[in-house]
Ligand SMILES: Nc1nc2c(c(=O)[nH]1)N=C([C@H](O)[C@H](O)COP(=O)(O)OP(=O)(O)OP(=O)(O)O)CN2
């Protein structure tokens with residue numbers, strides 16, 4: 126059997142949402158000190174850009190790592206239907222007890238997309254631009 130080339134497939138989505146950085150594991154003083162203006166009670170909004178990258182063999186017959194139209198559907202469900210035009214802290218149960226940093230949003234997106242993939246092993250990276258300057262990547266890695 127001949128070797129197959131490995132490809133990286135990325136699909137991008139945009140969503141808008143508001144949030145407030147406030148950790149239930151910290152007291153009010155600590156929250157204020159650590160998050161500063163982002164701890165403001167009224168919250169603030171972002172136009173997030175999310176890139177999901179899959180890594181896998183390029184099937185000889187289909188010529189694809191995965192049909193990008195399918196990835197689009199998975200991302201719409203995991204990202205757009207869940208967070209677009211929402212208050213992340215109040216409308217997304219995942220963030221009820223977990224602070225809505227972009228790091229945590231990236232983990233949430235990872236879990237949501239991966240759970241829908243016919244082959245979850247393809248999941249490679251979630252990259253989120255919270256602003257054009259603030260960028261987070263998550264590759265499904267955890268400490269021991
Ligand atoms: N590690 C993290 N740090 C911060 C996060 C985060 O998600 N992870 N988030 C925030 C705030 O929510 C907010 O995004 C920061 O906004 P702001 O400072 O206004 O954004 P910019 O850095 O792009 O603004 P500049 O105009 O470039 O100063 C804070 N920290």
Ligand SMILES: [Zn+2]
Nearest residue numbers: 144163169171
């Ligand atoms: Zn923010």
